[in-house]
Each structure stands twice: as structure tokens, then as C-alpha cells.
Amino acid sequence: MTPDSNWPDYPWLYGRTRAGRERGPGGARALLDLLGRPDAAFESVRVIGTNGKGSTCAMLEAGLLAAGVRVGRFTSPHLQRYEERIRVGGAELAPERTATFIEWAKEQAPDAAFFDLTLALACQVFAQEGVEIAVMEAGVGGASDATAALTDVRAVALTNVALDHVATLGPTLADIARDKAGAARPGVPLLTTATGEALAVVREVAGEVGAPLFTPDTHPDLFAVPYPPRLSGPHQQANAALAAATLRTLGHPEGVEAALNATLPARLERFEAEGKTVWVDGAHNPHAALALAASLPGGADVLLFGGLARKDTAATLEPLLGLAPGRVFTSPGDPATPPEELGARYGGAAVRDVEEALALALARTPPGGTLLVAGSLYLAGAVRGLLDRSGAGR
Incomplete structure (x- = not known):
């Protein structure tokens, strides 16, 4: 396949909007099954929240890389290149992989939504590249997000909850918190730096589901960071604490220092x-x-x-x-x-x-x-x- 102005066919991919489609993990799950369940080949950490997901994902990736883990990272949106969304071992996806997947999708899944397709491509690449742990950023929400289709989730990291995407997740903070907390799974650690009303809802949902809940108040040593993160802004302190707690929960405390030194474009x-x-x-x-x-x-x-x-x-x-x-x-x-x-x-x-x-x-x-x-x-x-x-x- 020779690169030209139509390669990869990004316009076709970007045109697969979710408009008029039912939300939820069903579409992603169908795609993953069609691809042979690649998400079962690696463990996942789901990162949920209104803000701070990208920063937390960058810190987790840096920490896991420093710990010697073969790590994948799935984030959105991209800033300048589509392939920023999918990384293995700290390197962006090659456009050739995108092109091959788009041609497959045109034939096998022409009606699938953009986010579901991108998630499926990420999982396929992670499986093919021998990823051990994938850091997976949710798009919108928790229970209703496509990343809820993932099979082997080791931990759920919830940054915070604020009013955003109200037309999709609900008009109140409690509605949004309930959907995001819906990422919780029985027996899977749920870590969060959410506060106030949102934390109360998260605590309730975790209890209903049977997910062990970890917060800076309940486990201060788990969330402790030795110095401020390299990413600028006081809000990054909470993201750093969440990343550090997640790394320790995953059994990789040696990655905390590298996590604190992570960088991410367009964050101050x-x-x-x-x-x-x-x-x-x-x-x-x-x-x-x-x-x-x-x-x-x-x-x-x-x-x-x-x-x-x-x-x-x-x-x-x-x-x-x-x-x-x-x-x-x-x-x-x-x-x-x-x-x-x-x-x-x-x-x-x-x-x-x-x-x-x-x-x-x-x-x-x-x-x-x-x-x-x-x-x-x-x-x-x-x-x-x-x-x-x-x-x-x-």
C-alpha cells in the first residue's frame, strides 16, 4: 500500500460519528469479538473522570515504563495526529497500522462508531505487540462508555467529577458521578481523588458493586507523593496522587518517581x-x-x-x-x-x-x-x- 493524499483514509474514520447511535459498550464489544477478543490478551487500567484523565494516563504510562512493564496507552482526543491516541512502549502507532485497520473496517464494520473503532484498533495493536498493561482513558462517562467493554480490568482510577456532558450523562452532579462510578467492578480496586457530593455517590456505588474503594482520606500513604509533579498547576497534585496510588496498587511503586516527571502536551x-x-x-x-x-x-x-x-x-x-x-x-x-x-x-x-x-x-x-x-x-x-x-x- 503506497501512502498518498487518501492514506490512511482519516475522513472516512472521522465520519463514523456516534450521532443517532445508542451509547454504551455494546458496539465496542461487538467489534472486539469480531477481532477475536484482543482485549483478553492484556490487563487494563481504566481512567475515568471529568478532567485530568490525560495527565493521569501520561503519569501512569511513564511509571509503568520505568517499572519495566510493556505498556500501552489509549487516550483521546489527539492534538495533531490521530496516532497520538494509541501508544506502545511510549511510541505512537505507525500510520500504516491505521491504514490497514481502516480498510478492514470499511469491509467488516462500516457502521461502527469512531470511538469504538479506535478502541478496537488499540486493543488489536496491544494484543499484537505483547502489551502487559494498557492504560485506557474513557471517552465520556464510566458505565456508559465504550471502555466498559474491556475484559481484564485490574484497577479503575477516577480523577474527579464535575458538570460536563450533561446531555449525555445526566443533568446533575450526582447523575454524572453515578455513571462514572459505574466503571466499578466487583473485587477490582476503585481509586479516586473525587470529593464532596461526587465522592459520596462513588462510595455508594462501590459498596453496591463490591469494589474496594481507595481515597486519600482512607489510604493517605497510598496517595502520598514525595514532591510536586513536573506538570504545571496545583490541580496536577491530585492527578499525581491518583497515579501514584494506582501504580502502588498495581504492584509497581518503583514507577512513582518517573510518573511525577511525566509531561503531556497542551497542559499549561x-x-x-x-x-x-x-x-x-x-x-x-x-x-x-x-x-x-x-x-x-x-x-x-x-x-x-x-x-x-x-x-x-x-x-x-x-x-x-x-x-x-x-x-x-x-x-x-x-x-x-x-x-x-x-x-x-x-x-x-x-x-x-x-x-x-x-x-x-x-x-x-x-x-x-x-x-x-x-x-x-x-x-x-x-x-x-x-x-x-x-x-x-x-
Whole structure:
């Protein structure tokens, strides 16, 4: 097969949306069975939560690698390349593997959903590559997520619960917490840094299911970390504690130090461009935006913001407005919250094209000043690509 503009056929894959399909693990389970149950060939750690899943997965991967484990990592969304979603031994999937799988899916599973297909590809690759433990990030929810189809789950790590995906998981925090806690399995450790009302629901569900529950309050030594993680922001302390506790539960305490030194793109990632500091963060919901605001007490000069229409854009933007007097609004994808509406409501320029919006935001940032980019992981990925292409430093 020769690479060309249609190889791999990403447009076909991206077009397999879940619109109109029933949620849940049924579609993924059918695909995995069609592939010969590759998920039975390795152990899994499911990572669930509203925010912090990607960071926790990166820390777990780094810790398991340092412990000498053959590890796979499945995450979403990707920032710049589809193959970022599937990693073995710390390396991204080769596009050739994606191309081969897409051709198979066109023939054998033409009606399957995108996330189910990507999960199935990850499991197939992990089985073929002799992965011992796979770190598997949930898409949306816990009980209702495709990763609930996985066979051999060794641990479930639940980061936190906040209001997001309310149309899918339920209108209240308790509804969302119940779905996420539904990832619990009898006898399988459920570790969480959730607090308050969400933790009460998690505790109830764990008791009903018969899953041993571990929290920083019940097992402080398990969640202890010797120093702050390399990933920036006070919220990363909880993610680090969860990763450390999960590694110890899996029998790999020797991986904690490497976990704390893990990095992950677009999580308060710093660039230097045109003599200015650019912070790029994927904060895309109110809970994440609050954490981002707390991580930048000094604020910024300009905010470049773009959010998807399906998100609560107003609530996400609110914690960020006080950080920067200058604002540029853009469109990170389709459908996006119209930047013209945001500019008119909150004051600022509206530029739909991300490259043009970044250029304007940088121009409005004073020499030696700071630009903050936030609102969507899709925007973060696009901006990272533009900054890399321009030769921006880190």
C-alpha cells in the first residue's frame, strides 16, 4: 500500500460519528469479538473522570515504563495526529497500522462508531505487540462508555467529577458521578481523588458493586507523593496522587518517581514566540478553566479562546475573563461557538481562522508579555502546530 493524499483514509474514520447511535459498550464489544477478543490478551487500567484523565494516563504510562512493564496507552482526543491516541512502549502507532485497520473496517464494520473503532484498533495493536498493561482513558462517562467493554480490568482510577456532558450523562452532579462510578467492578480496586457530593455517590456505588474503594482520606500513604509533579498547576497534585496510588496498587511503586516527571502536551505548556510567552492549555469545560485560572495567578495580557458549541462556553470562559484584558476569539472546529458572538458579548476581536487569530493575538501581546490559549484541545492542537512550524521555542 503506497501512502498518498487518501492514506490512511482519516475522513472516512472521522465520519463514523456516534450521532443517532445508542451509547454504551455494546458496539465496542461487538467489534472486539469480531477481532477475536484482543482485549483478553492484556490487563487494563481504566481512567475515568471529568478532567485530568490525560495527565493521569501520561503519569501512569511513564511509571509503568520505568517499572519495566510493556505498556500501552489509549487516550483521546489527539492534538495533531490521530496516532497520538494509541501508544506502545511510549511510541505512537505507525500510520500504516491505521491504514490497514481502516480498510478492514470499511469491509467488516462500516457502521461502527469512531470511538469504538479506535478502541478496537488499540486493543488489536496491544494484543499484537505483547502489551502487559494498557492504560485506557474513557471517552465520556464510566458505565456508559465504550471502555466498559474491556475484559481484564485490574484497577479503575477516577480523577474527579464535575458538570460536563450533561446531555449525555445526566443533568446533575450526582447523575454524572453515578455513571462514572459505574466503571466499578466487583473485587477490582476503585481509586479516586473525587470529593464532596461526587465522592459520596462513588462510595455508594462501590459498596453496591463490591469494589474496594481507595481515597486519600482512607489510604493517605497510598496517595502520598514525595514532591510536586513536573506538570504545571496545583490541580496536577491530585492527578499525581491518583497515579501514584494506582501504580502502588498495581504492584509497581518503583514507577512513582518517573510518573511525577511525566509531561503531556497542551497542559499549561509554555512556548516562547516573538519575544513573548505563550501558554497553551486544553481547558474546555468550567472545572478545567477554574483549575487553569488558579494556575496563572499572574494572569496574561491576551487570551486567545475558542470553544465547541456543544460545550458550556459561557461557564468555561467566565473564570478566564479576569486573567487577560485583551481577547481574541476564534473557531477551534465545527461546530464551534461563533467567535463573533463571543466578541460582541465579552469584548474582543473575532477571527474564525485559527492561524490568523494567533497572529493577531501575538501582535496584541506586548513585548515580553504573555498570551494564554485555551477553550478546546482542538484549538490547543492547532496552535501547537502553528507554533512548532514558526520555530517557537519551549
